[in-house]
Amino acid sequence: MTGKATAVARANIALAKYWGKSDETLNLPAVPSVSMTLAPMRTETVVTLEPKLEHDVFELDGARASDKESARVAVMLAEIRDEARDHTHAHVASRNFFPTAGGLASSASGFAALASAARSAYGLPRDDRRASILARRASASAARSIFGGWVELPAGARGDDSLAAYPLFGEDHWDLRLVVAVITEGRKDVSSRDGMGISRRTSPYYDAWVEQSPRIAGTIREGLSKRDLAMLGHATEQSFTAMHALAFASSPFTLYFQPGSLAALSTVRRLRDVQGISVFATMDAGPHVKALCHAGDVEHVAEALAQTTGVLRTIVADPGPGVELE
Numbered sequence: 001m002t003g004k005a006t007a008v009a010r011a012n013i014a015l016a017k018y019w020g021k022s023d024e025t026l027n028l029p030a031v032p033s034v035s036m037t038l039a040p041m042r043t044e045t046v047v048t049l050e051p052k053l054e055h056d057v058f059e060l061d062g063a064r065a066s067d068k069e070s071a072r073v074a075v076m077l078a079e080i081r082d083e084a085r086d087h088t089h090a091h092v093a094s095r096n097f098f099p100t101a102g103g104l105a106s107s108a109s110g111f112a113a114l115a116s117a118a119r120s121a122y123g124l125p126r127d128d129r130r131a132s133i134l135a136r137r138a139s140a141s142a143a144r145s146i147f148g149g150w151v152e153l154p155a156g157a158r159g160d161d162s163l164a165a166y167p168l169f170g171e172d173h174w175d176l177r178l179v180v181a182v183i184t185e186g187r188k189d190v191s192s193r194d195g196m197g198i199s200r201r202t203s204p205y206y207d208a209w210v211e212q213s214p215r216i217a218g219t220i221r222e223g224l225s226k227r228d229l230a231m232l233g234h235a236t237e238q239s240f241t242a243m244h245a246l247a248f249a250s251s252p253f254t255l256y257f258q259p260g261s262l263a264a265l266s267t268v269r270r271l272r273d274v275q276g277i278s279v280f281a282t283m284d285a286g287p288h289v290k291a292l293c294h295a296g297d298v299e300h301v302a303e304a305l306a307q308t309t310g311v312l313r314t315i316v317a318d319p320g321p322g323v324e325l326e
């Protein structure tokens, strides 16, 4: 049998952040996270079964991927082969249609697209829950990119390998925008995985983070449900500031901010406090600042951020759909 399938998945940005694992072997998050899937940030992955191959081959953006990246892909393919009872190796070609700058995670869209395309190429029926479980084992934020709109990945209890993300609201629920203020073009220094491990092992605030996160995620869910941007936005800012405070207080300290990040955060505060625009910030494991606002305010917000010292450029994203499979 020669199977071939193509999947498109999109990156997502967490409003309620995942940071810390309850189980490193199964890659289970210690806290619930809630994200928005981003329409323009697409990864397309083509999986082709090739009986002549003696091992899986992974190409990323047209070039042979590193051994480390290839190994993570091979682990997922091996799990799918076991389920499909087909031990043919595969050629995987993945292409990102957005910049792979630090903190604009392409691993989420990449593993979501891979899980979906590979299941289909091996003849398994479409099952987004199973694809989300596979994606979560590879990279927990990828579990959320299986679905469109607004998505939750609950915290996982140690040993529970059935954990998957699920959609809260579709992409048409609310016409919000996320403006990414790009601060550096390079890759980040400390990976999310390493950063959250250091936080869990050494930060004096880790237990408080795990204890408080469900409450913050609950407010974010409620703000989404009521389409209340102030409720959603203040809780979104609480989640990212708590995550970064936790990381900063670890040993050695983990600091993702650059001077431009602080300037962009000031711009967001000024737009809100001085100009009365409903706009709220978040940051991930990188220096970029992401601003959440209504569609009607997005040009003004993007312009103000683009003019901020230290901001290289801006990217505007609207809520996007879940995985598309051919």
Ligand code: 2P0
Pocket: 013, 014, 016, 017, 018, 019, 027, 033, 105, 107, 138, 139, 140, 141, 142, 192, 193, 283, 284, 285
């Ligand atoms: C998030 N991040 O919720 C958080 C906020 C970064 C900051 O999920 O170890 O690459 O592969 O499960 O999914 C990035 O972490 O980590 C992430 P692993 P992942 O989006």
